[in-house]
Amino acid sequence: MTIKTVLxxxxxxxxxxxxxxxxxxxxxxVIACGRDANKLALLAADAYKTYQFDxxxxxxxxxxxxxxxxxxxxxxxxxxxxxxxxxDNAKQFDxxxxxxxxxxxxxxxxxxxxxxxxxxxxxxxxxxxSSSATILPFPRSEAYGASKAGMDYLANxxxxxxxxxxxxxxxxxxxxxxxxLTDKNDFNMPFLxxxxxxxxxxxxxxxxxxxxLHFPKRLTYxxxxxxxxxxxxxxxxxxxxxxPQDKV
Numbered sequence: 001m002t003i004k005t006v007l008x009x010x011x012x013x014x015x016x017x018x019x020x021x022x023x024x025x026x027x028x029x030v031i032a033c034g035r036d037a038n039k040l041a042l043l044a045a046d047a048y049k050t051y052q053f054d055x056x057x058x059x060x061x062x063x064x065x066x067x068x069x070x071x072x073x074x075x076x077x078x079x080x081x082x083x084x085x086x087x088d089n090a091k092q093f094d095x096x097x098x099x100x101x102x103x104x105x106x107x108x109x110x111x112x113x114x115x116x117x118x119x120x121x122x123x124x125x126x127x128x129x130s131s132s133a134t135i136l137p138f139p140r141s142e143a144y145g146a147s148k149a150g151m152d153y154l155a156n157x158x159x160x161x162x163x164x165x166x167x168x169x170x171x172x173x174x175x176x177x178x179x180x181l182t183d184k185n186d187f188n189m190p191f192l193x194x195x196x197x198x199x200x201x202x203x204x205x206x207x208x209x210x211x212x213l214h215f216p217k218r219l220t221y222x223x224x225x226x227x228x229x230x231x232x233x234x235x236x237x238x239x240x241x242x243x244p245q246d247k248v
Contacts, residue, residue, distance in 0.1 A: 005048065005072045007031040007116060010081030011057065012039035014179030015129060018199035019078060020047070029072065033064070033081070043213060055081050065115040073121035079112055080095040080129040082147075087138040098143040105147035107152060125168045127206055128155040132173040132214060138238055139194040159211060168209050172196050175219035178226040 010016035020043060023030045029048035035041050040050045045069070049071065053060035056059035082105045109128075120126065131148040133141055150200055152171060159169035176192040193216055205213040209239050214220040226234040 001026070002026055004075035005029045005031070006076040006078065007074050007080045008080060009033045009045065009112065012036055013175070015177060015195045015198050015202070016080045018195040019080065019202065022196075022199050022203055027116065031071075031074075049160065055112065055184070056104055058111040061108075061111045061115055066118045067117065071119075073162065074116065074119045074124060075121055076125045076127065077116050077120055078127040078129065078202075079109055079207075080127075081108075082129070084144045087142045088140060088143070090142070093142075097148075101143035101147045102150070102153075105144070106150040106154070109151065113158075120167055122166045124166075125170060125206060125209070126155075126158065127160070127170045127172065127202070128152075129172045129202070130155070132175045132220050132223060134173065135220065136227050136238065162168075167209070169212060170206055171212050172202055173212075173214040173220060175214075175216050191216045 003052055004023075006028050007087060008016050008019050008023075008030065009029075011020045012034035016034075020030055024046045030046070031049045031051065032040060032047045033051045033053065035052065035054045037052050040047075040194050042054055051064040053062065053064040083101060085099065085101060087094055104119050112119065117126075117220045130143070130151045133145050134149045134152050155169050155171040159171075162169060176190065177198045178192055179193050198215070201215045202213060
């Protein structure tokens with residue numbers, strides 16, 4: 001298999017760390033990006049390069065990624081970093097929380113794309129790790145869901161515009177994945193899978209050049225089926241049960 005150069009954001013924990021480990025294990029050159037210098041240091045021995053920056057700080061992104069031009073072209077860029085918090089009281093809407101999530105999960109992608117896109121090779125691939133929470137609207141998920149829905153639109157639009165550049169775009173809808181973020185959840189998470197299982201499925205789909213990945217199918221197909229039902233039915237079901245969401 002041809003050795004590829006892979007850049008991963010959010011590479012120090014959860015799905016990102018599992019992606020890092022699996023790409024390294026198969027011999028690819030992996031560029032690990034993260035906010036925590038100590039965690040990045042633990043990856044340095046295996047990483048091709050490490051870049052420390054906060055995705056909410058455009059100056060840090062620019063400074064950290066400015067030497068990409070000195071490296072091999074990027075074959076795969078995986079935009080995985082993100083956050084999830086809830087709007088616990090819609091009547092007392094938390095505007096700051098909403099703005100923070102939109103900035104972290106969506107607006108930051110613009111800066112990441114600005115500084116990585118020129119270095120993606122012809123035939124390369126851009127991967128967006130979104131969420132199955134965008135299949136249906138769920139309680140308390142106004143901020144998280146809106147940010148991920150925006151990511152979905154961005155990915156699907158870029159796929160059209162990058163076709164002439166011979167750059168594939170893959171949109172990923174994970175279900176519940178056990179990560180440090182989901183460990184904070186206080187509700188039931190059906191069909192929970194490990195971050196290693198999620199990474200394996202993402203890598204397999206990216207290798208095949210798929211435009212859309214969703215897993216585990218038991219959850220995502222259920223959500224897609226519910227979305228076809230009359231709104232009063234699925235809204236009642238969702239309100240009655242814990243909101244199924246992933247945090248990546």
